[in-house]
Amino acid sequence: MSSPSNAFECRWQGSRLLLAAYFAALLAACATLLLIAVPGWLRLLLLAGCLAHACWVIPRRILLGHASAITGLRRDPRGWQLFSRAQGWQPVRLCPDSMALPGLVVLRFVPQGRWLPRSQCIARDALDPEQHRRLRVRLKFSRRRWAAAVGR
Missing domain, CATH: 2.30.29 (PH-domain like)
Structure with a gap:
């Protein structure tokens, strides 16, 4: 042998399944931030963090369009x-x-x-x-x- x-x-x-799962998790995170009792400035800061994370992750880890x-x-x-x-x-x-x-x-x-x-x-x-x-x-x-x- x-x-x-x-x-x-x-x-x-790139994966559409991963993209759908990521958007579902992002939506849940944003909804949670809108529902919890935190000061408005902190809520905006955390929502901006979620958006920044999505802008970094989607091209590099999910859709794979970035050079790196x-x-x-x-x-x-x-x-x-x-x-x-x-x-x-x-x-x-x-x-x-x-x-x-x-x-x-x-x-x-x-x-x-x-x-x-x-x-x-x-x-x-x-x-x-x-x-x-x-x-x-x-x-x-x-x-x-x-x-x-x-x-x-």
């Missing part, structure tokens, strides 16, 4: 790498708390040279079903999936 290839690559696009948005994952002999238009392929270490569920993959990673983890959600509508399945299988069963990437 031959061993499976260690090479893997997938690229995804993570849109691809690759595994090769050097290890795991993530792709963004701004930086190209960058080596990362995947975190053990990454999740691969049938409808959603939550990719937790630490970029090389950093110590704080980051996340990217990949909903089922961001990839074709076969690619999403392959990504989930690769994340669940890949050997040395939590190992740090080898330098260039």
Whole structure:
């Protein structure tokens, strides 16, 4: 029996499902801010914070239109790498708390040279079903999936 290839690559696009979920959460947060008893200046400040968060998150994490948005994952002999238009392929270490569920993959990673983890959600509508399945299988069963990437 031959061993499976260690090479893997997938690229995804923006997700309408994540966008709908984000808008529902944003609406709930804004409604809560309008209903609670806080001073008007604080309410406006918190609503502005919600709006600023939406302006930052939607292009970078949900619709993936920003140049720094993570849109691809690759595994090769050097290890795991993530792709963004701004930086190209960058080596990362995947975190053990990454999740691969049938409808959603939550990719937790630490970029090389950093110590704080980051996340990217990949909903089922961001990839074709076969690619999403392959990504989930690769994340669940890949050997040395939590190992740090080898330098260039």
